[in-house]
Amino acid sequence: MNSGAARLSLWLLLTPFLLWIVLLVLVPHLQMLRVSFQVRESWDTLAWGLEQYQNFFTESYYWRTFVRTGVMSLFTTFLTLLIAFPIAWYIARLARGRARGLLFLACLIPFWASELVRTYGWMILLRESGLFSSWLQALGWADGPVEMLYNDVAVIIGLVYNGLLFMVVPLVTTLDGMDENLVEAGYDLGGNHATVLREVVVPWAMPGIVSGCIVVFMLTLGSYLTPILMGGKDSAWFTQQIFTQFITRFNWEQGAALGVLLLVLSSIIVWLGLRLTGQSLRKVMG
Amino acid sequence: MGVESDLFCSGLVRRFGSNAAVDHVSLDVPAGTFFSILGPSGCGKTTLLRLLAGFDRPDEGDIHIRGARMNDVPPNRRPVNMVFQHLALFPTMSVGDNIGYGLKRQKVPSAERRTRIARVLEQVGLPGMENRNPGELSGGQRQRVALARCLVLEPTLLLLDEPLGALDLKLREQMKIELKHLQKAFGTTFVYITHDQSEAMVMSDQVAVMNDGRFEQVAPPEELYREPATPFVAGFVGDNNRLAGKLESVRDGLADLRLDDGSLVRGRLGQTAPNIGDRAELFIRPESLVLGGDALKSEYSSLRASVTATLFDGANSRLEADSAGQTLYARLPQDGSAPRLREGASLQLAWDPMLARVFAPGAA
Amino acid sequence: MIRSVPRSRWFDGLYLAYLVAFFIYLALPLTVTAVFAFNDAPFPSLPWKGFTLDWYLADGSAGRTGLFHDDTLLSALWTSTRIAFWVTLVSVALGCVNAVLFERLEFRGKEFLYLLMLLPLVIPGVILGVSILVFYSGMANDLSRTWGIELDVFRPGMTLVVMGQVTFIATLATLVIAARLRKFDPQLEEAALNLGATPLVAWFTVTLPWLMPSILGAAAMAFLMSFENFNTTVMLTGSDTPLTVALFNRLREGSTPVLNAVALLLMVGSAILAVLAMGRSRGKP
Numbered sequence: 001m002n003s004g005a006a007r008l009s010l011w012l013l014l015t016p017f018l019l020w021i022v023l024l025v026l027v028p029h030l031q032m033l034r035v036s037f038q039v040r041e042s043w044d045t046l047a048w049g050l051e052q053y054q055n056f057f058t059e060s061y062y063w064r065t066f067v068r069t070g071v072m073s074l075f076t077t078f079l080t081l082l083i084a085f086p087i088a089w090y091i092a093r094l095a096r097g098r099a100r101g102l103l104f105l106a107c108l109i110p111f112w113a114s115e116l117v118r119t120y121g122w123m124i125l126l127r128e129s130g131l132f133s134s135w136l137q138a139l140g141w142a143d144g145p146v147e148m149l150y151n152d153v154a155v156i157i158g159l160v161y162n163g164l165l166f167m168v169v170p171l172v173t174t175l176d177g178m179d180e181n182l183v184e185a186g187y188d189l190g191g192n193h194a195t196v197l198r199e200v201v202v203p204w205a206m207p208g209i210v211s212g213c214i215v216v217f218m219l220t221l222g223s224y225l226t227p228i229l230m231g232g233k234d235s236a237w238f239t240q241q242i243f244t245q246f247i248t249r250f251n252w253e254q255g256a257a258l259g260v261l262l263l264v265l266s267s268i269i270v271w272l273g274l275r276l277t278g279q280s281l282r283k284v285m286g
Numbered sequence: 287m288g289v290e291s292d293l294f295c296s297g298l299v300r301r302f303g304s305n306a307a308v309d310h311v312s313l314d315v316p317a318g319t320f321f322s323i324l325g326p327s328g329c330g331k332t333t334l335l336r337l338l339a340g341f342d343r344p345d346e347g348d349i350h351i352r353g354a355r356m357n358d359v360p361p362n363r364r365p366v367n368m369v370f371q372h373l374a375l376f377p378t379m380s381v382g383d384n385i386g387y388g389l390k391r392q393k394v395p396s397a398e399r400r401t402r403i404a405r406v407l408e409q410v411g412l413p414g415m416e417n418r419n420p421g422e423l424s425g426g427q428r429q430r431v432a433l434a435r436c437l438v439l440e441p442t443l444l445l446l447d448e449p450l451g452a453l454d455l456k457l458r459e460q461m462k463i464e465l466k467h468l469q470k471a472f473g474t475t476f477v478y479i480t481h482d483q484s485e486a487m488v489m490s491d492q493v494a495v496m497n498d499g500r501f502e503q504v505a506p507p508e509e510l511y512r513e514p515a516t517p518f519v520a521g522f523v524g525d526n527n528r529l530a531g532k533l534e535s536v537r538d539g540l541a542d543l544r545l546d547d548g549s550l551v552r553g554r555l556g557q558t559a560p561n562i563g564d565r566a567e568l569f570i571r572p573e574s575l576v577l578g579g580d581a582l583k584s585e586y587s588s589l590r591a592s593v594t595a596t597l598f599d600g601a602n603s604r605l606e607a608d609s610a611g612q613t614l615y616a617r618l619p620q621d622g623s624a625p626r627l628r629e630g631a632s633l634q635l636a637w638d639p640m641l642a643r644v645f646a647p648g649a650a
Numbered sequence: 651m652i653r654s655v656p657r658s659r660w661f662d663g664l665y666l667a668y669l670v671a672f673f674i675y676l677a678l679p680l681t682v683t684a685v686f687a688f689n690d691a692p693f694p695s696l697p698w699k700g701f702t703l704d705w706y707l708a709d710g711s712a713g714r715t716g717l718f719h720d721d722t723l724l725s726a727l728w729t730s731t732r733i734a735f736w737v738t739l740v741s742v743a744l745g746c747v748n749a750v751l752f753e754r755l756e757f758r759g760k761e762f763l764y765l766l767m768l769l770p771l772v773i774p775g776v777i778l779g780v781s782i783l784v785f786y787s788g789m790a791n792d793l794s795r796t797w798g799i800e801l802d803v804f805r806p807g808m809t810l811v812v813m814g815q816v817t818f819i820a821t822l823a824t825l826v827i828a829a830r831l832r833k834f835d836p837q838l839e840e841a842a843l844n845l846g847a848t849p850l851v852a853w854f855t856v857t858l859p860w861l862m863p864s865i866l867g868a869a870a871m872a873f874l875m876s877f878e879n880f881n882t883t884v885m886l887t888g889s890d891t892p893l894t895v896a897l898f899n900r901l902r903e904g905s906t907p908v909l910n911a912v913a914l915l916l917m918v919g920s921a922i923l924a925v926l927a928m929g930r931s932r933g934k935p
Contacts, residue, residue: 013751020744021766024817028781029773035784086665087672106673112920113680114878116894117913120901121679124686124910129693131682161679214772222774224881225898239776239881246885252784259780263773270772282761285768285825341840361843362852374841378859387855388845435845 036257052257088171150232163216174208211284298347309499322486325496367436382416547610552587553642560646575616588636687910726896734876745823770818779885807888830864870927
């Protein structure tokens with residue numbers, strides 16, 4: 001009503017928000033950035049320097065893992081989109097009534113178990129003494145135990161599995177809002193499956209596609225359990241190195257620098273994704 | 287200020303930026319009246335209603351309800367209740383809880399609350415519906431619940447913001463009559479805003495025609511129709527033909543108008559009279575136009591026209607005719623008295639000058 | 651592609667096969683995990699040796715310790731529950747306040763603050779954990795070194811875990827509640843004022859009941875996310891380990907069916923929570 005009361009209520013509502021965003025997001029990240037430029041000269045003296053970043057570029061193990069993590073995350077995201085799209089289409093457009101709700105619910109099931117449990121399930125299936133190996137032997141297709149775990153394919157299977165839900169939900173939501181007449185008009189005007197998909201359906205679903213891709217990409221890039229438990233000796237993940245620096249070596253400065261680099265990588269890729277598809281963060285996430 | 291008036295406003299102004307949505311509006315509504323504010327969308331009627339309900343404050347002027355000044359009273363303390371455009375029934379509550387909401391705020395004990403809810407539901411014709419969910423009701427039933435929710439509080443003044451707009455045509459006709467009866471039965475003063483003239487005309491004791499933030503005319507429906515005070519009212523209330531020309535002469539309140547094709551027509555001069563030689567407009571209602579040439583009285587004014595189309599619509603059937611580029615409509619009585627007309631046929635349209643109105647051209 | 655456009659039988663068959671394969675892929679790991687919680691063998695692998703409840707009930711006397719006698723896991727479960735409780739409480743409260751802030755008020759810089767609000771969604775969970783560790787734990791270290799003040803709340807432990815999880819769960823809670831508030835007709839609040847309610851009463855009697863399904867939904871989601879979180883938690887945890895971290899440590903030692911037993915328990919718990927949350931929100935407009 002009057003402006004004094006309005007100001008008061010604005011500040012009352014703004015304060016918790018600011019406390020959260022400043023104390024839990026902004027300040028810690030700025031501090032992490034600051035620490036990443038510090039060099040420890042002895043146990044209690046610090047100097048400013050770029051040594052942590054130099055280490056990253058000179059130590060090939062670091063940047064190789066970095067590039068690998070980025071590329072594999074992008075690939076996983078793309079694969080997840082390819083796998084999820086027909087499913088989302090079926091749920092949003094072809095299934096009816098009860099089946100529709102049940103199928104949608106079924107897609108949510110993996111979410112009922114934590115990443116650790118999901119990964120554990122795959123380990124039981126894929127490892128040397130696992131179910132697939134046993135089945136192959138029982139069928140006579142393999143002579144001895146087959147190791148299917150600890151390689152990149154296993155990691156990607158696990159990562160796609162983790163991301164599917166976050167791809168299917170936004171896709172179903174946007175496809176659900178599409179007017180079927182649009183597709184009918186596409187065919188009516190002489191389009192075939194491919195052109196209608198490319199020129200009508202995909203542009204319509206773009207906000208959902210981008211939203212799903214961002215979430216899946218972030219989850220994949222930042223995942224730790226799946227690569228470490230399912231990956232082999234050569235499939236190191238960048239988060240693993242951050243973890244090692246902080247927890248095992250207590251080298252916070254190096255860890256902070258690696259953290260900043262990961263954050264920069266994710267920001268650039270998300271920003272590029274938004275730019276290339278002409279979407280805004282607010283539109284796809286909010 | 288009248289002793290008996292339930293609502294009295296003087297010089298109300300509400301500006302948004304440089305635009306005055308409500309521009310020096312004064313009104314006086316006697317107790318027990320059904321008062322309508324009629325105007326096209328964007329004329330400021332919703333703003334006016336929100337000022338009365340207390341959701342907005344006037345920049346100038348005063349609002350008095352039963353003699354008490356209301357300007358600084360918050361909406362929840364005003365003896366005014368409102369039926370919202372989309373009814374605003376609380377979806378999380380049953381019908382009974384919706385109606386009991388205001389009573390609960392007044393701390394009415396629950397036993398009394400129950401009897402009053404039951405009584406008002408009976409009065410609006412929905413007995414025993416307390417436990418239903420508003421979502422399960424039909425449009426007309428929801429309407430009645432919204433009314434009951436206000437009426438149960440026995441407000442001095444009930445504001446209605448185009449509540450019939452969402453109903454289909456048939457139900458709207460029915461609800462119009464029902465609202466009128468309910469208002470009589472409860473004796474509450476109603477202030478009803480609408481853009482639908484038929485709603486305003488059928489239900490109201492008094493109608494204020496609003497345009498551009500101002501009241502053009504406040505009068506009973508029949509007077510509004512027969513004696514429009516301004517060209518806007520003449521054009522907005524009921525169907526009307528409009529002929530543009532130049533004022534030639536005035537005698538005994540009757541004006542002669544020279545149309546652009548040279549023909550001379552006559553009508554009674556309205557309140558906003560133009561000067562001799564100025565542009566002027568003549569309004570004549572379709573039902574006042576007489577077809578054919580023979581039985582014309584000598585004082586009648588007339589015009590030659592050619593038939594463009596006949597528009598059959600039962601009792602509302604009309605003839606569309608063209609006279610030197612100006613389109614005219616005349617009523618076609620379906621009792622066999624009207625001649626059968628072919629497209630392109632030429633005919634004489636005549637009228638009693640006392641039934642036509644001449645105004646200086648209005649803004650609208 | 652849609653029902654009204656004709657498809658070939660061949661295409662339909664292929665599509666159906668794909669769907670079936672997809673849902674098998676989705677269900678297989680979880681089903682296998684659940685089934686092996688009851689296998690009467692020391693390792694969760696074939697062959698099937700018969701049904702047993704040992705992995706829940708065994709008291710350790712026969713060389714097997716079931717979940718309900720495994721003190722480490724039980725205390726980890728309790729730690730996780732406490733963390734999830736606080737995270738849920740804080741996130742949902744923040745979510746309500748933020749939703750009102752962004753949906754109902756107009757102020758300068760709103761657009762910018764909204765983007766800040768979304769920020770935690772595009773920061774990897776590990777980084778959220780790391781940054782909070784660096785700032786708060788670093789601060790505690792510095793204070794201890796320079797002035798000898800011990801700020802143990804900011805050492806790795808429950809408080810930091812709760813803070814780290816709230817960082818991104820609050821954003822999700824805000825989005826869920828704001829989406830519901832956006833569908834609220836502000837005229838309902840005016841109607842309440844008009845019927846004699848004060849603004850505060852109107853908020854509690856009209857707006858809050860409307861938001862309730864989304865608040866419960868957000869709470870269920872916050873609880874699950876907190877309970878299942880690993881990436882942020884592992885960076886911030888102290889001596890009392892939450893369940894996911896305890897399970898992870900156990901898993902690195904080698905898998906036993908006790909892990910399957912815990913996993914199944916978690917799945918059933920989450921499923922019940924999810925069904926409850928959905929059941930509450932169904933039927934409401």
